[in-house]
Amino acid sequence: MSLKKTKNAMAQAKKSQPFLYQLSVDQAVLSLKTHPENGLSAREAENRIGFYGPNELQETARRSIVLRFLDQFKDLMIVVLIVAALLAYYLGDSRGGTILLVIVFANSVIGFYQEFKAERILDSLKKMVKANATVIRDGLKKEIPEAQLVPGDLIYLQEGSAIPADCRLI
Secondary structure, three states: OOHHHHHHHHHHHHHHOOOHHHOOHHHHHHHHOOOOOOOEOHHHHHHHHHHHOOOOOOOOOOOOHHHHHHHHHHOHHHHHHHHHHHHHHHOOOHHHHHHHHHHHHHHHHHHHHHHHHHHHHHHHHHHHOOOEEEEEEOOEEEEEEHHHOOOOOEEOOOOOOOOOOOOOOO
16 A cells, blocks of 8 residues: 555544543543553554654745745735835835835844744754653663654653643553
């Protein structure tokens, strides 16, 4: 079966099933085919990571730098200033129109630079921070990277723990 057909079959199966929070604990455990105390086996977790993929958000393709710069001109106030500049040129006030266009361009350059810098900082933080989760597999507590979590894993939470994935409390 092709990957596209498999994904479509999974989507159809998800549509017909209720959400896990709507099920009782026993029904949720049965639905996920896990053990409420021992968790998944290491082999089953490995199979599920192959089937479902890693527990991480998919990166989307980034837009080109030119398009991201042009996005700066979508703001309503910027459009109003451009219209005002064009109106100033139409009425013969080239100095006023030029000043307005310089302000609009300077604002766009500053906004683009700040967004570009923020994206670079966010990318470097993503590379630096590799969060782990404590799970129960084969009846033992193990610390694994969050990307290795799969549906059916028992996540062990303590006071102050970050919740590493969508989960059903039992």
